[in-house]
Amino acid sequence: MxxxxxxxxxxxxxxxxxxxxxxxxxxxxxxxxxxxxxxxxxxxxxxxxxxxxxxxxxxxxxxxxxxxxxxxxxEAIATGNADESKRRFWFEFNLGMKEGAWAESGRGLKAPGKEGERIAGVECGDRGQESVxxxxxxxxxxxxxxxxxxxxxxxxxxxxxxxxxxxxxxxxxxxxxxxxxxxxxxxxxxxxxxxxxxxxxxxxPTFSHKYAYRGLVPMEKAVEAVGDALARNAQQYLGHHGHVLTFPIEKGKTMNVVAFQNKDGDWEDERWVLPMKREDMINDFAGWGESVQKILSLMENPDIWALFDHxxxxxxxxxxxxxxxxxxxxxxxxxxxxxxxxxxxxxxxxxxxxxxxxxxxxxxxxxxxxxxxxxxxxxxxxxxxxxxxxxxFEDETIGTDLDLLKKNLETRYSWIWDEDLLxxxxxxxxxxxxxxxx
Incomplete structure (x- = not known):
């Protein structure tokens, strides 16, 4: 046309x-x-x-x-999950922090499970996670x-x-x-x-008390670090006061990485996108699991974004x-x-x-x-x-209950995705x- x-x-x-x-x-x-x-x-x-x-x-x-x-x-630029068995998934949600790090992050908060444990796989229409x-x-x-x-x-x-x-x-x-x-x-x-x-x-706009490290990883390096299944299919790694998401872009040539952290108080810099100090990111995600640590170490030209909304x-x-x-x-x-x-x-x-x-x-x-x-x-x-x-794990109603979290994740997005625009x-x-x- x-x-x-x-x-x-x-x-x-x-x-x-x-x-x-x-x-x-x-x-x-x-x-x-x-x-x-x-x-x-x-x-x-x-x-x-x-x-x-x-x-x-x-x-x-x-x-x-x-x-x-x-x-x-x-269609020429959209990228979805690589595995046919995971084609319909939006994200797979996993625990991302080591068990010992939970107590340090949340004043004695008990780990809800082992690092790497799968919490839920959320399906999204016929095509699942697609990104450009x-x-x-x-x-x-x-x-x-x-x-x-x-x-x-x-x-x-x-x-x-x-x-x-x-x-x-x-x-x-x-x-x-x-x-x-x-x-x-x-x-x-x-x-x-x-x-x-x-x-x-x-x-x-108001500061959401969250910021994110954003960067890219060549897919070959990502696969070498965490394996095909995690690298080529959309993943989220959840922890207390932080989470990391990864998904393939550019027809699978690149892994897109966004690592979120909580921030108390206001964002004080008038700039909302800043060059990143790698040691800051390392410190923010100390105590997270091996998959997250490997992914973050491979990020190319990462920067830090303050997250605002209206x-x-x-x-x-x-x-x-x-x-x-x-x-x-x-x-x-x-x-x-x-x-x-x-x-x-x-x-x-x-x-x-x-x-x-x-x-x-x-x-x-x-x-x-x-x-x-x-x-x-x-x-x-x-x-x-x-x-x-x-x-x-900051929601007071759900807390660290993985069963409640799974039910919420599997149902919370449908009203966005299924809207009848006509x-x-x-x-x-x-x-x-x-x-x-x-």
Missing amino acids: PPPLNTPKKPFHIAVCGGGIGGLCTTIGLLHQGISCTLYESAPAFAEIGAGVSIGPNALRALTLLDPGLSAGY HRAHFLDVLVKRVPEGLARFGKRVERVERVGGKMVLGFEDGSSEEADAVIGCDGVKSVTRRILLGEDSEVLN PPAPTYYKGRLAILGDAAHASTPHQGAGAGQAIEDAYILTHLLGKINCVEDIEDAFRAYDHVRRLRTQKVVVTSREAARLYE QQLKTAQDMMGLKSNL
């Missing part, structure tokens, strides 16, 4: 602020709906930081509904956007309504007009600030300004659902805009989008924090008084 053309059929123009996954998916969706749009990106070129990003069944459905032509590009390298996924999306539609070096500073138009002011002193603005400018979003106002109590916003739109993705509901990564929620947002919002035929109805589309998306996306943020506490769109269309032809 060829990429969508920039051949507008609707009598309005949309400005999209931000060229990450959410912004690109929104732009692609608008083009498919025959809506004129311009994408404004603050960087000099499209770019993503980080390595692996999970795509759950819900995210893949949203991607296909958004643009069926994305499927081939996605962020940069490669961005390339797939960029190829679906007509050349010349994106404007680079455009960091938005203000958005205001002037007469019948929305006027965007940029850091370089330039300004542009549009009939509506969609903010996809990430966790440090300027459009969120404009929408909610400087005095909003839920304006800024408190719940009271609305995702105001007039003809809307926000989506991380600008609306930045989440921690503990359920692998952040990118998927941005893709879902883009599908719903662009299809609602595709159902209207005049500028005056844009706000109705934004209102319906807010109605069907806000509660679901904010629940993802809350339950993601809860998931981290679960993985790290029904969600129908609900939004009904709210707008539109006939559904889904």
Whole structure:
């Protein structure tokens, strides 16, 4: 299927602020709906930081509904578990700490089992854990956007309504007009600030009291260290106040590693991504098992990420300004659902805009989008924090009871993965008084 053309059929123009996954998916969706749009990106070129990003069944459905032509590009870069017997698994969960380390980490906390013990295997649809390298996924999306539609070096500073138009002011002193603005400018979003106002109590992202070491390991080295089964299939190693996850990316050529730790108090550095001191990581995971120690020792060019998320916003739109993705509901990564929620947002919002035929109805589309998306996306943020506490044996209800933990892990994600997006769109269309032809 060829990429969508920039051949507008609707009598309005949309400005999209931000060229990450959410912004690109929104732009692609608008083009498919025959809506004129311009994408404004603050960087000099499209770019993503980080390595692996999970795509759950819900995210893949949203991607296909958004643009069926994305499927081939996605399939070319998606990586799942290597073993056919583990193809449907999202992650296998194992105890990662040595028995003696539990008492030291938790004031005499008793180890719930032996290091390496399997807690649960969580199945996820027909395809299980699937991940893509962020940069490669961005390339797939960029190829679906007509050349010349994106404007680079455009960091938005203000958005205001002037007469019948929305006027965007940029850091370089330039300004542009549009009939509506969609903010996809990430966790440090300027459009969120404009929408909610400087005095909003839920304006800024909050530190989740977790940070993560992220890095990559060549698969050959990973296999040599921990064996085929652990290296080539998605694993999580759980311990008190920390957990480590690994999964294959780049068609099995590379193991992606993320090692999480708890932090009391605030994050004091204004930078959220820092070069890592290897001795800090070694100290953080002293007392963990052999598999974890070997994996961490092999990480190439690791860095440390502070994990922030957004408190719940009271609305995702105001007039003809809307926000989506991380600008609306930045989440921690503990359920692998952040990118998927941005893709879902883009599908719903662009299809609602595709159902209207005049500028005056844009706000109705934004209102319906807010109605069907806000509660679901904010629940993802809350339950993601809860998931981290679960993985790290900080949940007071479950504690170190492995049977209760297993039951929770096997059931907690289905509401994310099994969402009926067509029904969600129908609900939004009904709210707008539109006939559904889904």
